[in-house]
Amino acid sequence: MSISGSTILVGVIGSPVKHSLSPVILNAAFKEAKMDWVYTAFETPEEELTDAIKGVRALGIAGLSVTMPHKVKVCALLDEISDSAQTLEAVNCIVNEGGKLKGHNTDGDGFIDAVKHDAGLDVADKKVLIIGSGGSARSIIHSLGEAGAREIAVINRTKKKALDALELAGSVGRLISEDKISEAAEEADLVINATPIGMADTEEITNFPIEPNLLSKGQLAVDLIYHPISTPWMEALKNRKVETYGGLSMLIFQAAKSFKLWTGEEAPVEAMRKAALDKIEKKT
């Protein structure tokens, strides 16, 4: 990839962001697609967010990915927000349309594409159980609702946050109390871990998002964590013959949606996945 005066610039803003896999994934996509674009990471402290967005307009940066802690606050700084980003009150992708900045949220639909790709699962009419109610759970709940899931059941440590997230599910949302977890797990077609439990870099993890022995063969489980590639929960589920996937596909497919929004082209997802895996394997 050679950078010249006409190379188009995109990037990610967040803090901390230097560890982000997105530059590896998106630059692999531009290289594979033979496009004169480059993607970098802009470490952006919270107090610099407003100036950073002004800079995007001033410098003609073609687009941005947005990660923590800016996904919510950035909404107020944009010219237009897509319907789903507006509902979620969170943006993870900005497109610069001739100086007008439009915000999108590609996380939840990236998840839907990922389970379709990995497991061949269409979530329409399926019963889904989600553990967690943070940003990723919220975007997935919204997309599951839009995609016609039959039931969206949520378990979360903080009940108030679960109830807020369930508002995104419409009439198919259901709060699961402690004493109903095993029943909800047994009934679910798809179970999603949207908490960081399992991210810690230790072999002594005995804490699971939900007990693996509540699931069995025939069910599908997705852990949104992508580093490590396989978590203790995933390993325990695989031992029980539960079909299990990690979070890398969601990361790839939400990036693929951003690539499409910026360039108008379909993203080369397999090249993106290979680049991400190479990078993760080098780190571990």
Ligand code: NAP
């Ligand atoms: P977040 O907004 O901080 O939400 C975290 C959620 O996990 C909250 O519901 C929180 O419960 C719960 N939680 C945290 N620690 C817990 C614990 N020890 N026990 C029980 N519940 C706990 O985070 P997020 O952005 O949604 O991310 C969640 C996970 O998804 C992370 O592992 C992240 O790496 C992963 N992720 C993956 C992708 C991808 O593309 N694959 C994208 C985004 C995030 P409370 O409400 O009680 O605080």
